[in-house]
Amino acid sequence: KNEVEQSPQNLTAQEGEFITINCSYSVGISALHWLQQHPGGGIVSLFMLSSGKKKHGRLIATINIQEKHSSLHITASHPRDSAVYICAVLMDSNYQLIWGAGTKLIIKP
Amino acid sequence: DAGITQSPRYKITETGRQVTLMCHQTWSHSYMFWYRQDLGHGLRLIYYSAAADITDKGEVPDGYVVSRSKTENFPLTLESATRSQTSVYFCASSDLAVGTNEKLFFGSGTQLSVL
Numbered sequence: 001k002n003e004v005e006q007s008p009q010n011l012t013a014q015e016g017e018f019i020t021i022n023c024s025y026s027v028g029i030s031a032l033h034w035l036q037q038h039p040g041g042g043i044v045s046l047f048m049l050s051s052g053k054k055k056h057g058r059l060i061a062t063i064n065i066q067e068k069h070s071s072l073h074i075t076a077s078h079p080r081d082s083a084v085y086i087c088a089v090l091m092d093s094n095y096q097l098i099w100g101a102g103t104k105l106i107i108k109p
Numbered sequence: 110d111a112g113i114t115q116s117p118r119y120k121i122t123e124t125g126r127q128v129t130l131m132c133h134q135t136w137s138h139s140y141m142f143w144y145r146q147d148l149g150h151g152l153r154l155i156y157y158s159a160a161a162d163i164t165d166k167g168e169v170p171d172g173y174v175v176s177r178s179k180t181e182n183f184p185l186t187l188e189s190a191t192r193s194q195t196s197v198y199f200c201a202s203s204d205l206a207v208g209t210n211e212k213l214f215f216g217s218g219t220q221l222s223v224l
Binding site for chain 1: 142150151152153154157167197199201212213214215217218220
């Protein structure tokens with residue numbers, strides 16, 4: 001069983017829809033990252049969370065430490081949001097990052 | 110310019126050759142990382158460094174060598190390239206530490222093909 005599981009693997013939605021991507025983990029962590037990788041390959045860090053909720057524009061990330069679960073939400077989705085979204089957790093034992101496999105999001109106009 | 114830069118952006122080499130991928134960051138971040146990304150796999154850690162002159166193996170270190178004589182540079186060397194090392198390589202940096210709120214910053218990637 002992978003230590004970091006993302007769901008869904010693939011998601012296709014229409015422009016304007018509310019998007020939720022989930023990340024569950026099984027190890028003790030000190031923080032969780034959400035990152036975005038565009039088709040061109042560049043990886044951009046969106047959020048780093050250790051508790052609660054963060055918001056940046058149309059993106060919202062939440063984390064529940066007790067349930068070992070985080071979600072990334074996109075409101076009013078747009079085709080330019082099409083990308084792979086990756087969750088990574090920072091282990092509290094050795095500060096190494098464990099990566100999820102990513103969620104490929106396609107937003108159709 | 111401030112940021113993290115990788116070079117070259119693309120590289121084609123032959124099996125058995127030595128190849129060095131460069132990574133340079135201007136933030137004086139303590140931590141630097143090398144990842145490879147292959148189809149069907151998430152990012153896999155090759156090596157990381159917590160500070161100058163401190164390096165440690167990641168998940169897939171075999172066939173790679175790193176050094177960190179200066180905080181800002183973290184080159185990755187493939188001593189004798191193999192076809193299985195064809196991949197996209199990403200360098201990243203951060204000030205990861207307890208209590209910090211730092212994000213990870215990634216270079217643009219190096220697409221390496223070993224023929």
